[in-house]
Amino acid sequence: MQTILQNLLNGIAAGSIYALIALGYTMVYGILKLINFAHGDVFMLGSMMGFYGSRWLHRLRGGEALAVAESSWWSAVLILLFAMVVCGVFGYLNERIAYRPLRNAPRIASLITAIGVSFFLEYGGQMVFGPNPKFFPSIIEKHRLEFFGVVTTSYQVIVLGVALFFMLLLQYIVFGTKFGRAMRAVSFNYETASLMGIPTDRVVSTTFVLGSALAAVAGILYGLSYPKIDPLMGIMPGLKAFVAAVLGGIGNVPGAVIGGLIIGVVEAFVAGSQWSTYRDAIAFVILILILLFRPSGLFGKSQAEKV
Amino acid sequence: MKSKTLLVFIAVLSLTLFGCPPKENGAGGGDAGGEILVGEYGSMTGGEATFGQSTHNGIIMALDEINASGGVAGRKIKVLTEDDQSKQEEAANAVTKLISQNNVVAVLGEVASSNSLAAAPICQANKVPMITPSSTNPEVTKKGEYIFRVCFIDPYQGPMLAQFVRNDLKMTRAAILRDVKSDYSMGLSEFFKQRFLQLGGQIVADQSYSKGDSDFKAQLTALNAAKPQVIFVPGYYTEIGQIAIQARDLGMNQPFVGGDGWESPRLIEIGGKALEGSFYSNHYHADDPAPAVRSFVEKYRERFGDKPDSLAALGYDSMKVLAEAMKRAKKIEGPAIRDEIAKTNGFQGVTGTITLGEDRNPVNKKLVVLEIKNGQLALRATIDPGASTTSAPSTPISAVQGSGTTTGGPAPNSELQAPTSTVASPPAAGKQPTTTQPKQ
Numbered sequence: 114m115q116t117i118l119q120n121l122l123n124g125i126a127a128g129s130i131y132a133l134i135a136l137g138y139t140m141v142y143g144i145l146k147l148i149n150f151a152h153g154d155v156f157m158l159g160s161m162m163g164f165y166g167s168r169w170l171h172r173l174r175g176g177e178a179l180a181v182a183e184s185s186w187w188s189a190v191l192i193l194l195f196a197m198v199v200c201g202v203f204g205y206l207n208e209r210i211a212y213r214p215l216r217n218a219p220r221i222a223s224l225i226t227a228i229g230v231s232f233f234l235e236y237g238g239q240m241v242f243g244p245n246p247k248f249f250p251s252i253i254e255k256h257r258l259e260f261f262g263v264v265t266t267s268y269q270v271i272v273l274g275v276a277l278f279f280m281l282l283l284q285y286i287v288f289g290t291k292f293g294r295a296m297r298a299v300s301f302n303y304e305t306a307s308l309m310g311i312p313t314d315r316v317v318s319t320t321f322v323l324g325s326a327l328a329a330v331a332g333i334l335y336g337l338s339y340p341k342i343d344p345l346m347g348i349m350p351g352l353k354a355f356v357a358a359v360l361g362g363i364g365n366v367p368g369a370v371i372g373g374l375i376i377g378v379v380e381a382f383v384a385g386s387q388w389s390t391y392r393d394a395i396a397f398v399i400l401i402l403i404l405l406f407r408p409s410g411l412f413g414k415s416q417a418e419k420v
Numbered sequence: 421m422k423s424k425t426l427l428v429f430i431a432v433l434s435l436t437l438f439g440c441p442p443k444e445n446g447a448g449g450g451d452a453g454g455e456i457l458v459g460e461y462g463s464m465t466g467g468e469a470t471f472g473q474s475t476h477n478g479i480i481m482a483l484d485e486i487n488a489s490g491g492v493a494g495r496k497i498k499v500l501t502e503d504d505q506s507k508q509e510e511a512a513n514a515v516t517k518l519i520s521q522n523n524v525v526a527v528l529g530e531v532a533s534s535n536s537l538a539a540a541p542i543c544q545a546n547k548v549p550m551i552t553p554s555s556t557n558p559e560v561t562k563k564g565e566y567i568f569r570v571c572f573i574d575p576y577q578g579p580m581l582a583q584f585v586r587n588d589l590k591m592t593r594a595a596i597l598r599d600v601k602s603d604y605s606m607g608l609s610e611f612f613k614q615r616f617l618q619l620g621g622q623i624v625a626d627q628s629y630s631k632g633d634s635d636f637k638a639q640l641t642a643l644n645a646a647k648p649q650v651i652f653v654p655g656y657y658t659e660i661g662q663i664a665i666q667a668r669d670l671g672m673n674q675p676f677v678g679g680d681g682w683e684s685p686r687l688i689e690i691g692g693k694a695l696e697g698s699f700y701s702n703h704y705h706a707d708d709p710a711p712a713v714r715s716f717v718e719k720y721r722e723r724f725g726d727k728p729d730s731l732a733a734l735g736y737d738s739m740k741v742l743a744e745a746m747k748r749a750k751k752i753e754g755p756a757i758r759d760e761i762a763k764t765n766g767f768q769g770v771t772g773t774i775t776l777g778e779d780r781n782p783v784n785k786k787l788v789v790l791e792i793k794n795g796q797l798a799l800r801a802t803i804d805p806g807a808s809t810t811s812a813p814s815t816p817i818s819a820v821q822g823s824g825t826t827t828g829g830p831a832p833n834s835e836l837q838a839p840t841s842t843v844a845s846p847p848a849a850g851k852q853p854t855t856t857q858p859k860q
Binding site for chain 2: 116119120124245246255257264266340346380383392393
């Protein structure tokens with residue numbers, strides 16, 4: 114029983130990180146019908162920015178180079194904001210330079226471009242950051258908490274809290290603001306929305322910025338929980354988040370969150386069982402099953418393709 | 421007319437580009453004179469980066485000493501280094517390049533057994549002798565008569581660790597956490613398990629992870645549920661530190677025990693306090709008072725500003741063993757060098773006396789068990805079957821070494837238990853129990 118609860122807790126913590134990444138996939142898909150395969154690598158960029166941000170912050174305060182930054186709430190928030198801004202700017206440029214020129218090209222062209230951007234980030238990252246793994250500093254102090262025999266750390270609580278906060282914030286943006294309404298309009302029908310006077314290009318750019326900033330949050334949370342980071346770290350979480358988005362019904366915001374949590378929990382149970390080697394495979398088994406039996410995902414509406 | 425000149429131009433160009441046999445700086449691999457080319461492949465980057473870097477430092481140090489004292493038969497040796505990025509497929513590529521493009525006469529590398537296993541068949545097929553400094557999986561040298569090593573093997577290391585846990589730590593309930601992507605980790609786990617069961621121990625849980633994972637909490641939760649007294653993790657240093665941290669986060673207090681894959685200056689940097697009180701076996705201890713070790717450590721520190729780990733020491737020894745063989749060889753070419761490496765007998769290396777046996781593995785190599793204490797490495801036990809100073813008979817170890825098979829298992833109980841009598845604090849530990857790593 115204790116083991117089950119422990120796995121459940123670890124799974125939810127990992128799953129909420131997948132959920133944050135999945136949100137980026139699902140938002141972009143909802144609006145452009147584009148699967149942005151570079152999204153997992155934006156997540157890596159966020160982690161890296163957290164790593165370098167904490168270093169620079171430490172040096173700004175006159176600390177010794179290379180030493181680990183002291184842990185405080187303020188510096189953690191600053192580092193988080195820094196990573197979000199860098200990734201947001203990257204998301205904007207990415208859309209502006211790579212995807213916008215292809216807006217009216219066949220959809221496959223943007224998809225291939227997305228894969229290109231992904232490679233650019235992975236191997237460019239190896240040149241800029243170096244291929245050796247780095248270890249994310251503990252930017253907040255870690256405490257161990259225990260209740261009913263289930264052990265957790267303050268990190269897991271922070272991961273859950275921060276992830277929940279940003280998911281609710283996104284929910285509010287999409288369903289409670291004027292911009293959100295524009296976003297939903299664009300996702301219904303791109304051309305019609307632009308005829309109605311909605312600045313579609315700006316909506317698309319902002320969506321990319323939002324998604325990339327969320328990926329940065331996920332990157333920082335990931336770095337806190339699993340401190341080993343390297344330029345290729347985005348591949349697996351990126352793919353799994355993609356599966357999570359498909360599972361929840363791609364284009365559906367709450368669906369992406371639920372999908373992420375499901376993937377996280379299932380993985381924790383598989384890894385804790387006799388078949389721990391199948392941990393990475395299970396996400397893709399889920400993908401195959403969902404595509405076979407419910408291609409529109411758990412919460413997606415199946416739409417007839419207009420011809 | 422114009423097209424004809426172009427044709428001639430292309431012909432000349434292609435001749436200059438592809439026609440000549442590749443000879444770098446006029447150096448030839450074979451007997452042509454000039455520099456002797458030796459290839460090195462290693463993990464200079466990636467998850468096992470310090471393995472390759474340390475080994476490289478050791479090789480370069482040995483190389484400079486050899487060349488300073490006149491080289492081999494009046495010719496200098498040149499080492500060409502290829503990075504395999506800690507990946508199996510890259511190791512195969514690197515060795516293919518060294519042999520077919522650079523025409524090296526011998527190859528040194530790798531540390532990780534999986535990478536050595538990928539490269540060994542290529543060296544074997546091309547009749548280029550390969551010496552692996554520190555791959556301990558028994559399968560490596562079985563790839564053929566051109567493959568050698570200068571370190572001990574896992575059928576020796578695993579049982580020794582099992583004995584250490586059972587007899588020295590007096591623990592009966594062990595759990596195993598192995599890396600399924602690593603031949604080293606899988607092999608060592610089996611050898612440990614076999615011996616531990618023989619000694620009356622219990623393996624209460626056996627879980628696995630894959631190299632590159634960063635979340636080990638589910639496996640650790642499963643292990644903890646079986647209430648082990650000790651956790652055997654024969655992995656590589658990058659994962660070990662993270663596993664230890666996550667285990668402590670889950671409230672687990674058991675010590676970890678591992679093999680020589682833990683050896684890295686980054687191990688304690690990554691794991692920190694979480695690794696306190698854990699043990700691992702190693703090829704040598706940098707604070708060993710033996711003169712050979714002392715002079716090696718001093719020279720290394722002068723040059724690289726750091727204390728050498730065992731991989732540097734083994735890299736150094738492998739280069740020296742190769743050079744000695746080349747000096748004895750009548751011709752500087754693969755088969756002749758191979759025959760001489762095979763005759764290596766009583767070579768005094770930093771990691772002990774190296775005598776290569778029938779199966780191209782060293783016989784009777786020394787093994788030390790290190791403890792992580794106050795963030796430093798402290799010597800806990802030494803097993804030196806080769807040294808004449810210890811009372812332990814050499815037979816039991818050679819029996820294990822000689823058997824070399826996974827199925828045959830270790831030699832009978834009575835014999836194998838003999839070396840444990842030497843598992844005790846050595847005299848050096850009394851004087852300076854916590855030996856220190858230099859500040860980096």
